[in-house]
Amino acid sequence: MEKHHGQIVEYRVRKNAYCISDLARACHINRRSIYNWFNSKRLKEEIILRIGLAIKHDFSHEFPEFFKNDDFSAIHQIQDAKTIYAGYDHNEHWKDKYLHLLQEYNDLILKDSYYL
Template sequence: MDKHYGQIVEYRVRKNGYSISDLARSIHVNRRSIYNWFNQTHLKKEVIFQIGCVLRHDFSQEFPELFVSEDFKIVKNKSFKQIPDVNSEYANVENEMYKTKYVSLLEKYNELLVSAI
């Protein structure tokens, strides 16, 4: 019987109590992509690895045909903070970009209101 990779990954995500939104943000995809992955029978090795890094989970136990324990050595390291730091910086830059666009639109709107009077 074939493994359903998506279901195995989903089980681990939910068992760890990790938010789908946080997971999507961490690997820079939308939530719909995560749910689509959960429905796929086979997932790319890279996708499973990224999710494993975010969850700090060694998927070599569930997928010995894809990974060896050494692949997730960085995940086992308790000082591994790379993904959350990168994502928080990315989120801050993205938020600042949208804030700037919003202020610019408000200024243009105000100018239009003043010129219409």
Template sequence: MQIAMDKHYGHIIERIIRRNGYSISELARLTNVNRRSIYNWFNQKSLKPEIIFRIGCALKHDFSEEFPELFTEDEFQKVIVPPKNHSEDTEDNPEGSSSYWKDKYIKILEEYNRLLVNQVKHDPKK
């Protein structure tokens, strides 16, 4: 068994991020830091648990498996798995979901573009 002090936290986190195909830019945006900070984290042998937790929450990854000395599975499950009542609310009220509003917005844009094209076709000045 590997002793916690022998772990290179930054390398472990980088391996998880790259293995799962996460974008460094997206991670930087989600954690509200710049890309350079992310790369600096990768080079640090030891990271504060708060930073690891923040990354785990942003990526919806449970780091309790990689760092059992820092976290319990329950700590990440509260953040990663939405509470049951929240998902039930979204099913009962689709207007509460972001995909509902995104789809609605795209439909409105498409209709607007169609109207613009028709207006240009029927413009008497041309």
């Protein structure tokens, strides 16, 4: 019987209680792509490796035909996605961006009204 790569990967992601949003962020893709991967019978080795590194799971046990144990040695060297984003306030970033754009807009309005 042939392996369903997406189901195996999804099982491991869910078993590790890893948030899909965090996984998507760590893989630099959107959540929909994650769900599409879960539904795929066959996944590229690069995708499985990327997910394994993101969730810190060694997929060489599930996919010995693709990986060796040392392929996932970087798991211990990379930071967890939650740690990367923990010190960064996303709301503050967007607030600053909004205020900056609002100021530029107001400056343009004043400039245009000056010429009227």
